Amino acid sequence: MAALSVEELLARAEEREAETQRSVTVHKELDLEFDVGNLLAVDKNPAPRGVAREGAPASQREGLLRALARDNTQLLVGQLWALPSERAEGGAGPVVAQLPEPTTRLPREKPLPKPRPLTRWEQFAKLKGIRPTRKKRGTLVWDEEAKEWRRRWGYKRAGGDPSRDWLLEVPDSADPFEDQFAKRRQEKREKVARNELNRLRNLARAHRGGAAQTLHPTGHQDRAELGRVAALARVSTASRGRFQPRLPKEPPTPPTVTGRGKKRQFKPLLGDLEGEKKRQLELARSLSSKKAPLDLTRAVNKQLREEEAEAASAKGKKRGQRGKRARRQQLRPGGAKGKRGGGAARTGGGKRKKK
Template sequence: MAAVRVEEVLAAAEEQEAEKRRSVVVEKELELEFDLGNLLALDRNPPPAAGLRGAGPQREAQLLALARDNTQLLVAQLWELPAERAGGAGGPLVARLPEPTFRLPREKPPPRPKPPTRWEQFARLKGIRRRKRTSLVWDEQAKEWRRRWGYRRAGGDPARAWLAEVPAGADPEEDQFARLRREKRERVARNELNRLRNLARAHRAGAAVPAAPLHPTGHQSKEELSHVARVARVSTASLGRFQPRLPKEPAEPPSRSGGRKRRFEPLLGNLAAERSRQLELLKDMGSKKPVLDITRAVNKQLRQEEAEAAAAKGKKQSQRGKRGRRQQRAGRSSRKSGARRQQQQRPAGSGGGKRKKA
């Protein structure tokens, strides 16, 4: 068995201790800037240029070591924050982060405000203010607190009551329960139609994008100039098919949509976006609720109402025409019967008839 020197054991122990100390202690020439609200650390120290040249395992090791040291400094700053136990004494130890100092840019633009509905416009015009009311009211019949509207509301549904009051001036033979059910169906259909109209109006308002200025400003970019040229080309009756082309313009004239109608995604691209699209497609296929096209539904309802109004108007005109033709036929038949009676009243020797030859 080989003898182990004391100097080697001490050197190994010192190296082990230095490695442990290096895992928690990081020395930097310039102090890092921290934004603990965003969990952000800014390192302004220049990286070693010799280790980052080229691509290889040495470069990857240098970048990994740099990221590890900066993360260690950020974690050390987090441990200096005041901490508390979440959910009692046995809960995890959490730290309250301060307010962020850096304003990070948004990935997407802020959402546009929703356009007001017809009722909101009317309320704003008339000065009607919304008063907050409690959702529960006392029901005298059930002797308990119930909802103001909806299922099991206070007072119950009048269409399902066992007794219905006949209004003054109403037909006593009319079924009041059927009338209440019919009025409820009409209210539900009217509210649904108004909801679809509001959604269609909001969809049209959200899809409307202000057009770019077409007047020359002196510092227009290439995209603006191409947009202006495309708009000027498709403004003709032939959509620019017979217009003379510019020197470097493509042979096929652009469409009104700017060539965005037939758009194909690249075969090799963003896999996360493709995965999200496929998941949305599977979600729509597995959902029992049908996908509703708001604009198409509203347009269909409007066309149906216009067709019904036109059919009712045509039916009234046809009834008026039939009444007039019936009166004309009645007048003709009365004239014919009068002429027939006059012929019967004439004497036999009158010269009104034809003479026979001898």
């Protein structure tokens, strides 16, 4: 074997180095546009001839596309390595680089959120042109007792919870024997129930405007609403309102309100494939939904029934206390039905004339 000169050895070394560098060196007629923040590379060069040519075999076209994707990815990786990098975890971890801010605006994955419905006060302020004159207060305040920032309202709020006080002052106008702790707990329950009722009213008012027409938490109905209620009460009898006398100046009841005709509607057993598919899809969607549907009418009616039951129970307790107090007065010697009253009645009965 003949010995090689130094020039030949250098030439072969350069060829081997060029072969190794060929995998990371990519030449393009037009430079690619890079958005390193989004890891995006846009290639505006024309496609290879084998890809655009009609009748080319699928294997050849797929090979050309793979080579094109590989070259573009190599250029993008080169842009990443050009960024300033450092070793993570104190020099013992992998090499990391801080990506710049993205320049390409990407479309949203989900639709825009719906605007929050206005509350009752916001609707009134918008109608009257009222603008807030002060800024909204923050949720955190400084607590002098705890020496830390706490919430203004709710659990662990600043100033402590007044419901946990061990001593309460009895007002001059209040009964000295009344339990002030029980009174405070009752007031808090009423306040919570009132706030919940107002929240349900706002939800009903904002729920497409349809649920608010059937809910009457305040008890104020107009003439049309009273007419509908009277018509429903009429057909609630055993005869479906057939023998129910009409009120004076009451208009004839429309057939849609009486509810006469078919009481039940049965779906066809055969031939309704689309309707059956739609019902099954709605059932599966309701079962897979994490958020339970909110029945506003039922929720508000339940709240009203609870308030009426509490008021009735409180009224019954007051009546029972009055009855006990009246019986005590009757048992006293100076009461209205004491011994003197009974003796006078017996004496009067003995003076009747004999026939």
